[in-house]
Amino acid sequence: MLRRVDHVALAVSDLNASIEHYQRVWGLTLSHREVVAEQGVEEAMFRLGDTYLQLVAPLDADTPVGRFIQRRGEGLHHIAYEVDGIEAALATAREHDLVLIDKEPRRGSRNTRVAFVHPRTNHGVLVELVEIPHN
Amino acid sequence: MLRRVDHVALAVSDLNASIEHYQRVWGLTLSHREVVAEQGVEEAMFRLGDTYLQLVAPLDADTPVGRFIQRRGEGLHHIAYEVDGIEAALATAREHDLVLIDKEPRRGSRNTRVAFVHPRTNHGVLVELVEIPHN
Numbered sequence: 001m002l003r004r005v006d007h008v009a010l011a012v013s014d015l016n017a018s019i020e021h022y023q024r025v026w027g028l029t030l031s032h033r034e035v036v037a038e039q040g041v042e043e044a045m046f047r048l049g050d051t052y053l054q055l056v057a058p059l060d061a062d063t064p065v066g067r068f069i070q071r072r073g074e075g076l077h078h079i080a081y082e083v084d085g086i087e088a089a090l091a092t093a094r095e096h097d098l099v100l101i102d103k104e105p106r107r108g109s110r111n112t113r114v115a116f117v118h119p120r121t122n123h124g125v126l127v128e129l130v131e132i133p134h135n
Numbered sequence: 136m137l138r139r140v141d142h143v144a145l146a147v148s149d150l151n152a153s154i155e156h157y158q159r160v161w162g163l164t165l166s167h168r169e170v171v172a173e174q175g176v177e178e179a180m181f182r183l184g185d186t187y188l189q190l191v192a193p194l195d196a197d198t199p200v201g202r203f204i205q206r207r208g209e210g211l212h213h214i215a216y217e218v219d220g221i222e223a224a225l226a227t228a229r230e231h232d233l234v235l236i237d238k239e240p241r242r243g244s245r246n247t248r249v250a251f252v253h254p255r256t257n258h259g260v261l262v263e264l265v266e267i268p269h270n
Contacts, residue, residue, distance in 0.1 A: 001162040004184030008143055008214055010260055018258050025231040025257075026216075027136040048216075049139030050185045075259030076211035079143055081161075081183075096160040122160075123153050124210030125145055 001092055002081040006130045007045065007052035011065050011077040015057035019044050028053065034109045041065050043109050054080075078116070080128035086113050089129045093117055105131070136227055137216040141265045142180065142187035146200050146212040150192035154179050163188065169244045176200050178244050189215075213251070215263035221248050224264045228252055240266070 012018035022028045028046040035042045040063030045052045056077060058066035068077060083089040086105045093100060101116035108114035108130060117127040147153035157163045163181040170177045175198030180187045191212060193201035203212060218224040221240045228235060236251035243249035243265060252262040 002183060005140070005143065005186055005188075008140065010258065012258050021258060025228070025233065048137060051140055053140075072207070073259050075254060076214065079211065093160070098160065119210065123145065123147050123156060124208050 001083060001089060003084065004082050005051045006080040006082040006128075006132070007054040008079055009054040009056050009077045009128070010075065011068050012055045012057050012074050013069055015042050015044055015055060018055045018057070022046055022053065022055070032110065035059070036109050038106065039064070039108075045109075078126035078128055080114075080130050082132060083129050084131070086115055086129055086131040089131075090115055093129075098122060136218060136224060138219065139217050140186045141215040141217040141263075141267070142189040143214055144189040144191050144212045144263075145210065146203050147190045147192050147209050148204055150177050150179055150190060153190045153192070157181055157188065157190070167245065170194070171244050173242065174199070180244075213261035213263055215249075215265050217267055218264050219266070221250060221264055221266040224266075225250055228264075233257060 019030060028048065030044060031047045032045040040059045041056045042059060044055045056065050058069065060066060061070065065077065090100065099118035099121045101118050105113040105115050111133050113131040115129045117129065119126045154165060163183065165179060166182045167180040175194045176191045177194060179190045191200050193204065195201060196205065200212065225235065234253035234256045236253050240248040240250050246268050248266045250264050252264065254261045
């Protein structure tokens with residue numbers, strides 16, 4: 001069902017400051033940057049092996065990532081898995097009684113289709129399922 | 136400096152229950168399981184693409200992972216990066232004024248040499264640097 005880790009997402013307050021940190025300290029090269037208004041974030045991606053590090057910064061304080069940072073501070077936010085078909089992955093999650101944040105896929109960055117699974121029934125880990133467009 | 140994400144570590148209370156969850160719900164196959172007494176944990180690894188998901192369970196409550204779970208609950212714990220040479224990676228981290236948990240490398244699971252970098256100077260993310268033995 002899971003093909004690979006598509007990305008590991010880190011919640012950050014100031015996207016430019018964190019991009020600079022990951023470039024200067026860890027020597028990474030920025031691959032992609034995009035505002036995803038539907039999720040209330042701006043994202044920056046760094047390729048690392050067959051996965052990405054993703055920095056996600058809230059567009060304002062009253063967004064899921066904004067509230068996460070107010071509550072817990074900056075840090076690890078979610079893990080995203082590439083799946084072959086997102087409807088099938090959502091059906092499997094439903095069969096196993098996982099609590100879904102998204103009952104239907106929605107648009108993610110890079111023209112992906114994504115759906116989030118709630119941490120409550122997944123040992124505290126927020127999961128994003130990602131279907132990558134192949135064309 | 137960073138070659139790839141070696142693993143993403145998830146803190147869990149009950150290792151057997153979480154292994155069962157990742158096998159049954161997410162369809163993963165267990166690759167490795169090991170007690171690392173020096174770190175006060177038992178670990179389980181699932182291969183996923185060129186990285187691993189790692190479950191870490193505390194050997195008792197008064198360990199770093201035990202205290203993490205008491206404070207924040209189960210969830211994303213740290214991200215581990217493979218580096219070519221751990222001494223050079225530690226020297227780079229020191230040059231950039233990162234706070235090190237380990238000033239010298241110590242033994243990790245799978246005969247790796249590892250060192251942890253404190254979240255405080257790394258935008259809230261606990262990092263493990265990992266040198267893999269090549270022989």
